[in-house]
Amino acid sequence: MAYVRLENITKIFGSVTANDKITFEVEKGEIHALLGENGSGKSTLMNILSGIYAPNSGSIYIGGKEVAFASPKDSIDAGIGMVHQHFKLVDVFTARENIAAGKGSRGFWSSTAELNKRIADIAEKYGLAVELDKKIYDMSVSEKQTVEIMKVLCRGADILILDEPTAVLTPQEIQILFDILRNMKKAGCAVVIITHKLNEVMEISDRVTVLQKGKCIETLKTSETNPQQLTEMMVGKAVNLDIECVPMERGRKLLSLDKVCVKNKENRNALDEVSFDVFSGEILGIAGIAGSGQKELCEAIAGLEKVSEGDIIFKDESIVQLSPRDIIRRGITMSFVPEDRLGMGLVAGMDIVENVLLKAYQNMPGMFINRAEGRRIADDIIERFQIYTPSASHTVKKLSGGNIQKVLLGREINLNPELLITAYPVRGLDIGASYKIYDILNEQKQKGVGIIFVGEDLDVLLHLCDRLMVMHSGKIMDIVDPKSVTKEQVGMLMMGHKQ
Numbered sequence: 001m002a003y004v005r006l007e008n009i010t011k012i013f014g015s016v017t018a019n020d021k022i023t024f025e026v027e028k029g030e031i032h033a034l035l036g037e038n039g040s041g042k043s044t045l046m047n048i049l050s051g052i053y054a055p056n057s058g059s060i061y062i063g064g065k066e067v068a069f070a071s072p073k074d075s076i077d078a079g080i081g082m083v084h085q086h087f088k089l090v091d092v093f094t095a096r097e098n099i100a101a102g103k104g105s106r107g108f109w110s111s112t113a114e115l116n117k118r119i120a121d122i123a124e125k126y127g128l129a130v131e132l133d134k135k136i137y138d139m140s141v142s143e144k145q146t147v148e149i150m151k152v153l154c155r156g157a158d159i160l161i162l163d164e165p166t167a168v169l170t171p172q173e174i175q176i177l178f179d180i181l182r183n184m185k186k187a188g189c190a191v192v193i194i195t196h197k198l199n200e201v202m203e204i205s206d207r208v209t210v211l212q213k214g215k216c217i218e219t220l221k222t223s224e225t226n227p228q229q230l231t232e233m234m235v236g237k238a239v240n241l242d243i244e245c246v247p248m249e250r251g252r253k254l255l256s257l258d259k260v261c262v263k264n265k266e267n268r269n270a271l272d273e274v275s276f277d278v279f280s281g282e283i284l285g286i287a288g289i290a291g292s293g294q295k296e297l298c299e300a301i302a303g304l305e306k307v308s309e310g311d312i313i314f315k316d317e318s319i320v321q322l323s324p325r326d327i328i329r330r331g332i333t334m335s336f337v338p339e340d341r342l343g344m345g346l347v348a349g350m351d352i353v354e355n356v357l358l359k360a361y362q363n364m365p366g367m368f369i370n371r372a373e374g375r376r377i378a379d380d381i382i383e384r385f386q387i388y389t390p391s392a393s394h395t396v397k398k399l400s401g402g403n404i405q406k407v408l409l410g411r412e413i414n415l416n417p418e419l420l421i422t423a424y425p426v427r428g429l430d431i432g433a434s435y436k437i438y439d440i441l442n443e444q445k446q447k448g449v450g451i452i453f454v455g456e457d458l459d460v461l462l463h464l465c466d467r468l469m470v471m472h473s474g475k476i477m478d479i480v481d482p483k484s485v486t487k488e489q490v491g492m493l494m495m496g497h498k499q
Helices: 042-049 072-077 094-099 112-126 141-154 171-186 199-206 227-235 293-301 324-329 340-347 354-363 371-384 400-411 431-446 458-464 487-495
Strands: 002-015 016-026 030-036 056-061 065-067 080-083 159-163 190-195 207-212 215-222 253-263 267-278 283-289 309-313 334-337 419-423 450-454 467-472 475-480
Touching: 002 042, 016 030, 016 190, 016 371, 030 042, 030 171, 030 199, 030 227, 042 159, 042 190, 072 080, 072 227, 094 141, 094 267, 094 371, 112 141, 112 171, 141 159, 141 171, 171 190, 171 199, 190 199, 190 283, 199 227, 199 309, 207 227, 215 227, 227 431, 267 293, 267 309, 267 450, 267 475, 283 458, 283 487, 293 309, 293 334, 293 419, 293 450, 354 371, 354 400, 371 400, 400 419, 400 431, 419 431, 431 450, 431 458, 467 487, 475 487
Parallel strands: 016 215, 030 190, 030 207, 080 159, 159 190, 283 450, 283 467, 334 419, 419 450
Antiparallel strands: 002 016, 002 056, 056 065, 207 215, 253 267, 253 309, 467 475
Protein backbone atom coordinates (compact mmCIF):
# COMPACT_ATOMS: atom_id res chain seq x y z
CA MET A 1 0.00 0.00 0.00
CA ALA A 2 1.14 3.55 -0.74
CA TYR A 3 2.55 5.63 2.12
CA VAL A 4 -0.47 7.99 1.93
CA ARG A 5 -3.79 6.66 0.69
CA LEU A 6 -7.17 8.38 0.65
CA GLU A 7 -9.80 5.77 -0.24
CA ASN A 8 -13.31 6.53 -1.56
CA ILE A 9 -13.35 9.98 0.05
CA THR A 10 -16.68 11.81 -0.17
CA LYS A 11 -17.26 15.33 1.17
CA ILE A 12 -20.60 17.15 0.85
CA PHE A 13 -21.31 20.82 1.59
CA GLY A 14 -25.07 21.33 1.60
CA SER A 15 -26.21 20.49 -1.93
CA VAL A 16 -22.66 20.47 -3.35
CA THR A 17 -20.61 17.25 -3.52
CA ALA A 18 -17.04 18.58 -3.40
CA ASN A 19 -15.40 15.12 -3.39
CA ASP A 20 -17.20 12.10 -4.84
CA LYS A 21 -15.59 8.75 -3.87
CA ILE A 22 -12.06 9.91 -4.66
CA THR A 23 -9.12 7.52 -4.20
CA PHE A 24 -5.69 9.22 -4.16
CA GLU A 25 -2.23 7.83 -3.31
CA VAL A 26 1.23 9.30 -2.70
CA GLU A 27 4.46 7.36 -2.25
CA LYS A 28 7.48 8.28 -0.16
CA GLY A 29 10.10 10.05 -2.25
CA GLU A 30 7.48 11.23 -4.76
CA ILE A 31 6.27 14.63 -5.95
CA HIS A 32 2.63 14.21 -6.92
CA ALA A 33 0.72 17.00 -8.73
CA LEU A 34 -3.01 17.44 -8.10
CA LEU A 35 -4.61 19.13 -11.10
CA GLY A 36 -8.12 20.37 -11.81
CA GLU A 37 -10.31 23.37 -12.51
CA ASN A 38 -11.52 25.71 -9.77
CA GLY A 39 -14.18 23.88 -7.81
CA SER A 40 -12.95 20.43 -8.87
CA GLY A 41 -12.30 19.46 -5.23
CA LYS A 42 -8.50 19.66 -5.01
CA SER A 43 -8.23 21.90 -1.95
CA THR A 44 -11.14 20.13 -0.23
CA LEU A 45 -9.40 16.77 -0.63
CA MET A 46 -6.14 18.11 0.80
CA ASN A 47 -7.99 19.92 3.61
CA ILE A 48 -9.38 16.51 4.58
CA LEU A 49 -5.86 15.05 4.61
CA SER A 50 -4.66 18.00 6.74
CA GLY A 51 -7.49 17.60 9.27
CA ILE A 52 -9.37 20.81 8.46
CA TYR A 53 -12.42 18.92 7.17
CA ALA A 54 -13.76 15.50 8.13
CA PRO A 55 -15.01 13.37 5.22
CA ASN A 56 -18.63 12.24 5.07
CA SER A 57 -17.34 8.81 4.10
CA GLY A 58 -14.10 7.11 3.11
CA SER A 59 -10.82 6.19 4.79
CA ILE A 60 -7.34 7.68 5.26
CA TYR A 61 -4.24 5.48 5.58
CA ILE A 62 -0.74 6.68 6.60
CA GLY A 63 2.00 4.07 6.32
CA GLY A 64 -0.62 1.34 5.91
CA LYS A 65 -2.42 2.25 9.14
CA GLU A 66 -5.94 3.72 9.07
CA VAL A 67 -6.19 7.10 10.79
CA ALA A 68 -8.97 9.57 11.63
CA PHE A 69 -8.32 13.28 12.14
CA ALA A 70 -10.55 15.28 14.47
CA SER A 71 -8.48 18.44 14.01
CA PRO A 72 -5.42 19.81 12.15
CA LYS A 73 -3.34 18.95 15.25
CA ASP A 74 -4.07 15.25 14.67
CA SER A 75 -2.85 15.61 11.09
CA ILE A 76 0.31 17.45 12.20
CA ASP A 77 1.00 14.72 14.77
CA ALA A 78 0.73 12.18 11.91
CA GLY A 79 3.53 14.00 10.06
CA ILE A 80 1.42 16.03 7.61
CA GLY A 81 2.12 19.70 6.93
CA MET A 82 0.14 21.95 4.59
CA VAL A 83 1.31 25.28 3.18
CA HIS A 84 -1.87 27.10 2.25
CA GLN A 85 -2.40 29.51 -0.64
CA HIS A 86 -3.03 32.29 1.91
CA PHE A 87 -0.21 31.95 4.43
CA LYS A 88 -0.98 31.31 8.12
CA LEU A 89 1.72 33.57 9.58
CA VAL A 90 1.64 36.34 12.20
CA ASP A 91 2.81 39.46 10.34
CA VAL A 92 4.26 41.26 13.38
CA PHE A 93 6.30 38.21 14.43
CA THR A 94 9.74 37.33 13.12
CA ALA A 95 10.38 34.13 11.18
CA ARG A 96 11.83 32.55 14.33
CA GLU A 97 8.78 33.52 16.40
CA ASN A 98 6.39 32.07 13.81
CA ILE A 99 8.30 28.81 13.76
CA ALA A 100 8.46 28.70 17.57
CA ALA A 101 4.71 29.35 17.86
CA GLY A 102 4.06 25.78 16.68
CA LYS A 103 4.74 22.69 18.71
CA GLY A 104 7.62 20.38 18.02
CA SER A 105 7.23 16.64 18.13
CA ARG A 106 7.81 16.70 21.91
CA GLY A 107 5.82 19.78 22.86
CA PHE A 108 6.93 23.42 22.89
CA TRP A 109 10.57 24.21 22.23
CA SER A 110 12.43 24.05 25.53
CA SER A 111 15.02 26.65 24.53
CA THR A 112 16.03 29.05 21.78
CA ALA A 113 19.22 27.04 21.31
CA GLU A 114 17.23 23.86 20.64
CA LEU A 115 15.01 25.69 18.13
CA ASN A 116 17.99 27.27 16.38
CA LYS A 117 19.71 23.89 16.07
CA ARG A 118 16.54 22.32 14.67
CA ILE A 119 16.18 25.14 12.13
CA ALA A 120 19.85 24.94 11.13
CA ASP A 121 19.66 21.16 10.64
CA ILE A 122 16.54 21.41 8.47
CA ALA A 123 17.92 24.37 6.50
CA GLU A 124 21.05 22.38 5.64
CA LYS A 125 19.15 19.17 4.86
CA TYR A 126 16.65 20.74 2.45
CA GLY A 127 18.51 23.80 1.18
CA LEU A 128 16.29 26.37 2.90
CA ALA A 129 17.43 29.93 3.54
CA VAL A 130 15.53 31.98 6.17
CA GLU A 131 16.39 35.29 7.86
CA LEU A 132 15.16 34.27 11.32
CA ASP A 133 15.01 37.77 12.82
CA LYS A 134 13.20 39.39 9.89
CA LYS A 135 9.58 40.44 10.43
CA ILE A 136 7.00 38.71 8.25
CA TYR A 137 5.55 42.04 7.05
CA ASP A 138 8.97 42.91 5.60
CA MET A 139 9.23 39.67 3.63
CA SER A 140 8.53 38.89 -0.01
CA VAL A 141 5.99 36.21 -0.92
CA SER A 142 8.84 33.78 -1.57
CA GLU A 143 10.38 34.39 1.86
CA LYS A 144 7.00 33.93 3.60
CA GLN A 145 6.53 30.65 1.78
CA THR A 146 9.96 29.45 2.91
CA VAL A 147 9.03 30.27 6.52
CA GLU A 148 5.81 28.25 6.12
CA ILE A 149 7.75 25.26 4.78
CA MET A 150 10.31 25.58 7.57
CA LYS A 151 7.49 25.78 10.14
CA VAL A 152 5.86 22.50 9.08
CA LEU A 153 9.21 20.71 8.74
CA CYS A 154 10.21 21.79 12.24
CA ARG A 155 7.00 20.16 13.48
CA GLY A 156 8.25 16.87 12.06
CA ALA A 157 6.28 16.72 8.80
CA ASP A 158 7.40 14.17 6.21
CA ILE A 159 4.26 14.64 4.09
CA LEU A 160 4.09 18.16 2.61
CA ILE A 161 1.08 19.64 0.81
CA LEU A 162 1.52 22.92 -1.11
CA ASP A 163 -1.53 24.80 -2.41
CA GLU A 164 -0.64 26.91 -5.48
CA PRO A 165 2.97 27.35 -4.26
CA THR A 166 4.23 29.29 -7.31
CA ALA A 167 1.24 31.63 -7.69
CA VAL A 168 3.21 34.92 -7.46
CA LEU A 169 6.80 33.69 -7.58
CA THR A 170 9.23 34.81 -10.27
CA PRO A 171 10.94 32.23 -12.52
CA GLN A 172 14.06 32.45 -10.36
CA GLU A 173 12.09 31.95 -7.11
CA ILE A 174 10.21 29.02 -8.63
CA GLN A 175 13.48 27.26 -9.39
CA ILE A 176 14.64 27.81 -5.79
CA LEU A 177 11.39 26.27 -4.55
CA PHE A 178 11.73 23.34 -6.94
CA ASP A 179 15.28 22.70 -5.69
CA ILE A 180 13.88 22.56 -2.14
CA LEU A 181 11.17 20.09 -3.22
CA ARG A 182 13.70 17.90 -5.04
CA ASN A 183 15.82 17.83 -1.87
CA MET A 184 12.72 16.77 0.10
CA LYS A 185 12.04 14.05 -2.44
CA LYS A 186 15.61 12.75 -2.08
CA ALA A 187 15.14 12.71 1.71
CA GLY A 188 12.10 10.43 1.29
CA CYS A 189 9.32 12.95 1.87
CA ALA A 190 5.96 12.63 0.14
CA VAL A 191 5.09 15.94 -1.59
CA VAL A 192 1.72 16.98 -3.05
CA ILE A 193 1.45 20.13 -5.17
CA ILE A 194 -1.92 21.66 -6.01
CA THR A 195 -1.35 23.74 -9.12
CA HIS A 196 -2.82 25.03 -12.37
CA LYS A 197 0.50 25.53 -14.18
CA LEU A 198 0.97 22.67 -16.63
CA ASN A 199 4.57 23.51 -17.44
CA GLU A 200 5.41 23.16 -13.74
CA VAL A 201 3.54 19.87 -13.51
CA MET A 202 5.66 18.55 -16.36
CA GLU A 203 8.88 19.85 -14.82
CA ILE A 204 8.61 18.89 -11.15
CA SER A 205 6.13 16.02 -10.65
CA ASP A 206 6.56 12.25 -10.89
CA ARG A 207 2.83 11.54 -11.19
CA VAL A 208 -0.25 13.69 -11.73
CA THR A 209 -3.86 13.11 -10.67
CA VAL A 210 -6.61 15.01 -12.50
CA LEU A 211 -9.90 15.90 -10.77
CA GLN A 212 -13.02 17.18 -12.51
CA LYS A 213 -16.21 18.27 -10.74
CA GLY A 214 -15.36 16.38 -7.58
CA LYS A 215 -14.40 13.12 -9.30
CA CYS A 216 -10.99 11.55 -9.92
CA ILE A 217 -10.54 11.27 -13.70
CA GLU A 218 -7.16 9.54 -13.81
CA THR A 219 -3.67 9.25 -12.29
CA LEU A 220 -0.80 9.23 -14.79
CA LYS A 221 2.97 9.13 -14.84
CA THR A 222 4.02 12.64 -15.81
CA SER A 223 6.56 11.27 -18.29
CA GLU A 224 3.73 9.53 -20.17
CA THR A 225 1.45 12.55 -20.70
CA ASN A 226 1.55 16.12 -22.09
CA PRO A 227 -0.07 19.52 -21.36
CA GLN A 228 -2.70 19.18 -24.09
CA GLN A 229 -3.91 15.80 -22.78
CA LEU A 230 -4.01 17.06 -19.19
CA THR A 231 -5.97 20.16 -20.21
CA GLU A 232 -8.56 18.11 -22.06
CA MET A 233 -8.92 15.82 -19.04
CA MET A 234 -9.38 18.80 -16.70
CA VAL A 235 -11.85 20.72 -18.83
CA GLY A 236 -13.56 17.77 -20.51
CA LYS A 237 -12.98 19.11 -24.01
CA ALA A 238 -10.21 20.28 -26.34
CA VAL A 239 -8.78 23.70 -25.41
CA ASN A 240 -6.64 26.02 -27.54
CA LEU A 241 -3.59 26.89 -25.42
CA ASP A 242 -2.50 29.80 -27.62
CA ILE A 243 -2.56 33.23 -25.91
CA GLU A 244 -3.63 35.97 -28.31
CA CYS A 245 -2.31 39.52 -28.41
CA VAL A 246 -5.10 41.34 -30.25
CA PRO A 247 -3.57 43.83 -32.73
CA MET A 248 -4.82 47.36 -32.02
CA GLU A 249 -3.80 50.82 -33.10
CA ARG A 250 -2.63 52.60 -29.97
CA GLY A 251 -4.95 55.38 -28.78
CA ARG A 252 -4.40 58.55 -26.80
CA LYS A 253 -2.18 58.85 -23.76
CA LEU A 254 -4.18 58.01 -20.62
CA LEU A 255 -1.53 57.93 -17.93
CA SER A 256 1.89 59.47 -17.57
CA LEU A 257 4.38 59.05 -14.71
CA ASP A 258 7.21 61.60 -14.50
CA LYS A 259 10.17 60.69 -12.26
CA VAL A 260 7.93 59.25 -9.55
CA CYS A 261 9.54 58.30 -6.23
CA VAL A 262 7.91 56.44 -3.33
CA LYS A 263 9.65 55.89 0.03
CA ASN A 264 9.51 52.61 1.95
CA LYS A 265 9.45 52.16 5.74
CA GLU A 266 13.23 52.59 5.91
CA ASN A 267 12.89 55.91 4.01
CA ARG A 268 14.60 54.44 0.96
CA ASN A 269 13.19 54.66 -2.55
CA ALA A 270 10.83 51.76 -3.25
CA LEU A 271 10.23 53.57 -6.56
CA ASP A 272 13.19 55.51 -7.92
CA GLU A 273 12.40 58.14 -10.60
CA VAL A 274 9.97 55.94 -12.50
CA SER A 275 8.76 57.43 -15.79
CA PHE A 276 6.51 55.81 -18.42
CA ASP A 277 3.23 56.27 -20.30
CA VAL A 278 0.13 54.10 -20.77
CA PHE A 279 -2.10 54.50 -23.82
CA SER A 280 -5.70 53.53 -24.46
CA GLY A 281 -6.10 50.24 -26.29
CA GLU A 282 -2.87 48.65 -25.05
CA ILE A 283 -1.76 46.15 -22.45
CA LEU A 284 1.46 47.23 -20.74
CA GLY A 285 3.00 44.27 -18.93
CA ILE A 286 5.20 44.65 -15.87
CA ALA A 287 7.77 42.00 -14.95
CA GLY A 288 10.16 41.88 -12.01
CA ILE A 289 11.30 39.73 -9.14
CA ALA A 290 9.26 40.07 -5.92
CA GLY A 291 9.83 43.40 -4.18
CA SER A 292 11.05 45.28 -7.25
CA GLY A 293 8.47 48.04 -6.79
CA GLN A 294 5.46 46.57 -8.61
CA LYS A 295 3.22 46.80 -5.53
CA GLU A 296 4.26 50.38 -4.72
CA LEU A 297 3.79 51.40 -8.35
CA CYS A 298 0.24 50.09 -8.55
CA GLU A 299 -0.68 51.59 -5.19
CA ALA A 300 0.84 54.98 -6.05
CA ILE A 301 -1.27 55.20 -9.22
CA ALA A 302 -4.39 54.15 -7.27
CA GLY A 303 -3.75 56.78 -4.60
CA LEU A 304 -2.87 54.25 -1.88
CA GLU A 305 0.83 55.17 -1.63
CA LYS A 306 2.19 58.67 -1.03
CA VAL A 307 4.37 59.98 -3.85
CA SER A 308 7.45 61.73 -2.41
CA GLU A 309 8.68 63.15 -5.72
CA GLY A 310 7.47 63.38 -9.30
CA ASP A 311 4.00 63.54 -10.78
CA ILE A 312 1.25 61.20 -12.02
CA ILE A 313 -0.98 62.59 -14.75
CA PHE A 314 -4.25 60.83 -15.62
CA LYS A 315 -6.29 62.31 -18.49
CA ASP A 316 -4.33 65.59 -18.28
CA GLU A 317 -4.93 65.95 -14.51
CA SER A 318 -2.41 65.46 -11.71
CA ILE A 319 -3.67 62.90 -9.21
CA VAL A 320 -0.76 62.67 -6.73
CA GLN A 321 -2.53 64.76 -4.08
CA LEU A 322 -5.86 62.96 -4.36
CA SER A 323 -7.10 60.21 -2.05
CA PRO A 324 -8.48 57.02 -3.64
CA ARG A 325 -12.01 58.23 -2.91
CA ASP A 326 -11.30 61.67 -4.41
CA ILE A 327 -9.97 59.98 -7.53
CA ILE A 328 -13.22 58.03 -7.91
CA ARG A 329 -15.46 61.02 -7.04
CA ARG A 330 -13.77 63.22 -9.62
CA GLY A 331 -14.90 60.75 -12.24
CA ILE A 332 -11.51 59.21 -12.92
CA THR A 333 -12.63 55.71 -13.85
CA MET A 334 -9.53 53.80 -12.79
CA SER A 335 -9.84 50.29 -11.33
CA PHE A 336 -7.19 48.50 -9.30
CA VAL A 337 -7.03 44.72 -8.78
CA PRO A 338 -4.42 44.28 -6.01
CA GLU A 339 -2.02 41.37 -5.48
CA ASP A 340 -3.44 40.71 -1.98
CA ARG A 341 -7.03 39.90 -2.91
CA LEU A 342 -8.34 39.21 0.62
CA GLY A 343 -6.12 41.69 2.48
CA MET A 344 -6.73 44.67 0.19
CA GLY A 345 -9.19 43.73 -2.53
CA LEU A 346 -12.15 42.13 -0.76
CA VAL A 347 -13.59 41.87 2.75
CA ALA A 348 -13.35 38.19 3.62
CA GLY A 349 -16.27 38.16 6.08
CA MET A 350 -18.72 39.81 3.67
CA ASP A 351 -20.72 38.04 0.98
CA ILE A 352 -20.33 38.57 -2.77
CA VAL A 353 -23.17 41.13 -2.99
CA GLU A 354 -21.69 43.23 -0.17
CA ASN A 355 -18.22 43.17 -1.75
CA VAL A 356 -19.69 44.25 -5.08
CA LEU A 357 -21.56 47.10 -3.36
CA LEU A 358 -18.31 48.40 -1.83
CA LYS A 359 -17.51 49.81 -5.28
CA ALA A 360 -20.83 49.81 -7.15
CA TYR A 361 -22.65 52.10 -4.68
CA GLN A 362 -20.67 55.09 -5.97
CA ASN A 363 -22.39 54.80 -9.35
CA MET A 364 -25.89 54.41 -7.89
CA PRO A 365 -28.36 57.33 -7.86
CA GLY A 366 -29.90 58.62 -4.64
CA MET A 367 -28.82 58.60 -1.00
CA PHE A 368 -29.42 54.93 -0.20
CA ILE A 369 -27.60 51.77 -1.26
CA ASN A 370 -29.68 49.68 -3.64
CA ARG A 371 -29.02 46.12 -2.47
CA ALA A 372 -31.31 44.68 -5.13
CA GLU A 373 -29.16 46.31 -7.82
CA GLY A 374 -26.06 45.00 -6.04
CA ARG A 375 -27.48 41.47 -6.17
CA ARG A 376 -28.26 41.88 -9.88
CA ILE A 377 -24.66 42.98 -10.54
CA ALA A 378 -23.27 40.14 -8.39
CA ASP A 379 -25.42 37.55 -10.20
CA ASP A 380 -24.22 38.94 -13.54
CA ILE A 381 -20.58 38.67 -12.44
CA ILE A 382 -21.14 35.11 -11.18
CA GLU A 383 -22.61 34.08 -14.54
CA ARG A 384 -20.11 35.95 -16.72
CA PHE A 385 -17.03 34.74 -14.86
CA GLN A 386 -18.39 31.25 -14.12
CA ILE A 387 -17.90 31.59 -10.36
CA TYR A 388 -18.65 28.39 -8.44
CA THR A 389 -20.75 29.45 -5.44
CA PRO A 390 -24.07 28.36 -3.89
CA SER A 391 -25.38 31.95 -4.24
CA ALA A 392 -24.41 35.63 -4.33
CA SER A 393 -25.01 35.66 -0.55
CA HIS A 394 -22.14 33.22 0.03
CA THR A 395 -19.32 34.56 2.24
CA VAL A 396 -16.25 35.37 0.15
CA LYS A 397 -13.72 33.67 2.47
CA LYS A 398 -15.52 30.36 1.93
CA LEU A 399 -14.87 30.45 -1.84
CA SER A 400 -11.87 28.78 -3.47
CA GLY A 401 -8.89 31.02 -4.21
CA GLY A 402 -9.63 31.13 -7.93
CA ASN A 403 -13.26 32.07 -7.38
CA ILE A 404 -12.25 34.85 -4.98
CA GLN A 405 -10.03 36.25 -7.74
CA LYS A 406 -12.90 36.13 -10.23
CA VAL A 407 -15.17 38.08 -7.85
CA LEU A 408 -12.49 40.78 -7.48
CA LEU A 409 -11.71 41.14 -11.17
CA GLY A 410 -15.36 40.94 -12.16
CA ARG A 411 -16.28 43.72 -9.75
CA GLU A 412 -13.64 46.04 -11.18
CA ILE A 413 -14.42 45.34 -14.84
CA ASN A 414 -18.12 45.92 -14.10
CA LEU A 415 -17.23 49.59 -13.42
CA ASN A 416 -16.26 50.03 -17.12
CA PRO A 417 -12.88 51.62 -16.33
CA GLU A 418 -10.74 53.63 -18.73
CA LEU A 419 -7.59 52.42 -16.97
CA LEU A 420 -7.41 48.95 -15.43
CA ILE A 421 -4.52 48.02 -13.15
CA THR A 422 -4.28 44.28 -12.58
CA ALA A 423 -1.75 42.65 -10.26
CA TYR A 424 -1.58 38.89 -10.86
CA PRO A 425 -5.17 38.67 -12.16
CA VAL A 426 -5.03 34.92 -12.88
CA ARG A 427 -3.40 33.96 -9.59
CA GLY A 428 -5.01 30.73 -8.42
CA LEU A 429 -7.13 30.30 -11.56
CA ASP A 430 -7.29 27.11 -13.59
CA ILE A 431 -6.45 26.89 -17.30
CA GLY A 432 -9.97 27.52 -18.55
CA ALA A 433 -10.59 30.45 -16.21
CA SER A 434 -7.18 31.98 -16.93
CA TYR A 435 -7.81 31.97 -20.67
CA LYS A 436 -11.24 33.49 -20.01
CA ILE A 437 -9.49 36.34 -18.14
CA TYR A 438 -7.06 36.84 -21.03
CA ASP A 439 -10.05 37.06 -23.39
CA ILE A 440 -11.77 39.59 -21.12
CA LEU A 441 -8.61 41.72 -20.93
CA ASN A 442 -8.39 41.66 -24.72
CA GLU A 443 -12.07 42.68 -24.87
CA GLN A 444 -11.32 45.63 -22.57
CA LYS A 445 -8.33 46.54 -24.72
CA GLN A 446 -10.52 46.54 -27.85
CA LYS A 447 -12.91 48.92 -26.07
CA GLY A 448 -10.01 51.36 -25.69
CA VAL A 449 -9.20 50.60 -22.05
CA GLY A 450 -5.58 51.06 -21.04
CA ILE A 451 -4.36 48.05 -19.04
CA ILE A 452 -1.39 47.65 -16.69
CA PHE A 453 -0.79 43.91 -16.23
CA VAL A 454 1.57 42.90 -13.43
CA GLY A 455 2.33 39.23 -13.97
CA GLU A 456 4.61 36.43 -12.83
CA ASP A 457 4.42 34.12 -15.86
CA LEU A 458 6.85 35.36 -18.50
CA ASP A 459 5.27 33.20 -21.21
CA VAL A 460 1.92 34.94 -20.63
CA LEU A 461 3.49 38.42 -20.44
CA LEU A 462 5.38 37.90 -23.68
CA HIS A 463 2.33 36.58 -25.56
CA LEU A 464 -0.43 38.84 -24.19
CA CYS A 465 1.18 42.28 -23.80
CA ASP A 466 1.87 44.98 -26.37
CA ARG A 467 4.85 46.31 -24.40
CA LEU A 468 6.74 44.86 -21.43
CA MET A 469 8.28 47.01 -18.70
CA VAL A 470 10.92 45.28 -16.57
CA MET A 471 11.62 46.53 -13.04
CA HIS A 472 14.43 45.90 -10.57
CA SER A 473 14.96 47.52 -7.15
CA GLY A 474 12.38 50.22 -7.83
CA LYS A 475 13.85 51.26 -11.17
CA ILE A 476 12.73 50.64 -14.76
CA MET A 477 15.43 48.56 -16.41
CA ASP A 478 13.86 48.76 -19.87
CA ILE A 479 10.57 48.76 -21.79
CA VAL A 480 10.83 46.10 -24.50
CA ASP A 481 8.84 44.73 -27.42
CA PRO A 482 7.62 41.24 -26.36
CA LYS A 483 7.80 40.07 -29.97
CA SER A 484 11.52 40.74 -30.27
CA VAL A 485 12.90 39.74 -26.84
CA THR A 486 13.65 36.37 -25.27
CA LYS A 487 12.74 35.05 -21.83
CA GLU A 488 16.45 34.88 -21.01
CA GLN A 489 16.93 38.57 -21.87
CA VAL A 490 13.94 39.53 -19.72
CA GLY A 491 15.28 37.34 -16.90
CA MET A 492 18.62 39.19 -17.00
CA LEU A 493 16.81 42.54 -16.80
CA MET A 494 14.75 41.26 -13.85
CA MET A 495 18.01 40.47 -12.06
CA GLY A 496 19.28 44.03 -12.67
CA HIS A 497 21.55 43.45 -15.66
CA LYS A 498 21.00 45.86 -18.53
CA GLN A 499 21.55 44.56 -22.05
